[in-house]
Amino acid sequence: DEIALRTIASSGLQPKRVRLEVTEGALLDQPDQMREILLRLRKAGVLVQLDDFGTGYSSLSYLHRFPIHSLKIDRSFIADLGAESSSRAVVRAIVALAASLDVEVIGEGVETPAQRDMLIDLGCTIGQGFLFSQPLLIDSIC
DSSP: OHHHHHHHHHHTOOGGGOEEEEEHHHHHHSHHHHHHHHHHHHHTTOEEEEEEETSSOOOGGGTTTSOOOEEEEOHHHHHTTTTOHHHHHHHHHHHHHHHHTTOEEEEEOOOSHHHHHHHHHTTOOEEESTTTOOOOOHHHHO
């Protein structure tokens, strides 16, 4: 956390403009240590996103233990939205869970307008993926 905060400070970015992505596995490897680190980062204003939600341990107990700002629904669920109703059910459940915990939810890997529209219909209004932009180098956006 100290390295991250020093890096943010040296970049000139405001901590509230920074989103740190953490995987489920990283949280559960050393949960007490990770909780303390994330609490310090959150106190400094850094937002924490839980990446690839639904593919790893998916333990619901840590959602209220860690200072998580947003859940990123794994791309595997997004890719199967049109073909499998079970993926729609999982996305619907994640969106409802996030809403009840007052946590933002992001659909990851959105590649088609149909996927975007299905996510919106399911209550997920934030998406990330090739439909919106290819990955960009920092120099091209600053």
